[in-house]
Amino acid sequence: MSHDYKAVQWTPFKKRFDLWLLAGIALYLVIFVALSLMLGNDTASLHPIQVVIRALGTLAFLFLTFILCIGPLARLTDRFKPFLYNRRHLGVTTFLIALLHAALVVMWYHGFSETNPLVSLLISNPRYDSLAGFPFESLGLIALIIMFLMAATSHDFWNANLGPGVWKALHMGVYISYALLIAHIALGAIQFEKHPLYVVLLCAGSVTVIGLHIFTGLAALRPAQSSPLEGWLKVAPVDEMEDARAKIVRPTDGEAIAVFRDGNKVSAVSNVCRHQGGPLGEGKIIDGCITCPWHGFQYRMEDGRSPPPFTEKIATYMTKLVDGVIYVSPKPALPGTKLEPTLIPLESGPNQGKINA
Amino acid sequence: MPKNDFFIGWSPEMPTIDRRFFLGSGVALTLGTGAIAAGVASGQNPPQPGGWNMGEVRDFKAVATAEPYAMLRTTDVDGTPKTVLLGCQGKCGVSAKIGALSGKAVTVKGSLIQRGPYAMIAVIDGLDWIREDTEGNASLAFPAIETLGEIKLKGEILDTKCWFGAMNPNQGKVHKACASLCIRGGLPPAFYVKDIRDQQALMIMTDRGLAHGKDLLEFVADPVELTATAKRWGDLLLVDGPVSGIRRL
Structure with missing residues (x-):
């Protein structure tokens, strides 16, 4: 990179x-x-x-x-x-x-x-x-x-x-x-x-x-779905989240957010790649890293940092699971901030317990 | 979705599905590119007659004049008198270089640019392109100019050298800059008329008997209406009048 x-x-x-x-x-x-x-x-x-x-x-x-x-x-x-x-x-x-x-x-x-x-x-x-x-x-x-x-x-x-x-x-x-x-x-x-x-x-x-x-x-430009939780954006029911892929959420202000599922973990990062602004949410998790679909730039899911020796950083966002639905905070943490992923109980969703190879 | 279904640019491996799609679309795009090339090329306006035989440099025997433009009075292959315009190898006239040889029999060295009955000699570079021909035919002298009457015509101002065949296409807006340079450089300007029955006429433009030049530039290659006096000078048709007789359409 x-x-x-x-x-x-x-x-x-x-x-x-x-x-x-x-x-x-x-x-x-x-x-x-x-x-x-x-x-x-x-x-x-x-x-x-x-x-x-x-x-x-x-x-x-x-x-x-x-x-x-x-x-x-x-x-x-x-x-x-x-x-x-x-x-x-x-x-x-x-x-x-x-x-x-x-x-x-x-x-x-x-x-x-x-x-x-x-x-x-x-x-x-x-x-x-x-x-x-x-x-x-x-x-x-x-x-x-x-x-x-x-x-x-x-x-x-x-x-x-x-x-x-x-x-x-x-x-x-x-x-x-x-x-x-x-x-x-x-x-x-x-x-x-x-x-x-x-x-x-x-x-x-x-x-x-x-x-x-x-x-x-x-x-x-499709805006985020209405959310019953104040201060949080609704992403999707957990069983609609495909493993190693993301749902893209667009807050009314700020950058779009890519919410990834990797096995039983869910994390959110900026949807904008640091390289050329590629849509990270259209990428995939490869070898444990979010991989941009445009030029293959990679970021760790939990902290938005490129794996060493690379130094790119993107913003991360808090997520949570309520009643089988994933929510994301629209407020970005500083680029490269490590946030704990939301854990999905093993019985949830069609991809339960499946860890990305 | 298996890992190898996701294209990663820097990876030496390419997913099979992408490889197949790329091959198919590569063939389709290449064929499409070729088809567009064929369509666009075939749709061009047909080429105009005329050409410049640059490789054949030879001597032309004639009587020269410098006014209103550099020209030769010579004989055609059938023996009839013929007027041939003169130009340099580039976008310039050679009127000023004729000097004291104007009105005399000369030998000119150059290559022929010809479109039907219209001809120009692109003289060679250097100083020895023209020399006096002491044994030349004095009967080739330019005839008197005959006035035909006032005319009002719609057409386009262009330069003779390109229209005779130095370029092809040689008209219209895409050729405007080139025609402007040619006329600015002293090549004879002409008024080109094409009527609704597709009949064409080309008339050399003069201003009260003298040469036009930069005064025409603002109208070159635009559709214009010209009010002027038509004249015949041997085998040449002239339209004589000031630039004030030109109106952009």
């Missing part, structure tokens, strides 16, 4: 993922360029450099759309967790594709003259007061700068040194970048290209991203 840093923590899966990624990029570029050049004939053909510019631009949009779908899809099904784990490689790759697109645009459309290409990029179209004439290039440039900041700080080194809050806020910039990219395309290429497929793809991509986020966001 944060004990030391390597450029890339390679695993066999990560290597397979990157091979699929490279194969997908190569396939897209080959098909796009080949078919574009086949549109022409002896007297009319698209210029190969402009074809590559378009191929890279459309691919960057496609990848960024998919990247933004991974988060909510991983909320809907655990099967997308592996994609989420490797989202960073996809993100950095998307930035590099967008960078190459931008570099070729600057060289091709703004180069070969006495005017500095970067100056040309900024002054060639001053119609900021017109929607139809808006200089769409500037929107793409800002989107690229945001993507650069995210790609440059994507490593865990920056997460640890900037702090999870700042790091997360910075990386939420991806949504601004995506919005700018949509506007870049809508005010640029789509005003030139006439085929309805372009509008359909742009709308389908953006609607899918927005729709998935709204759907999973609303599901996550």
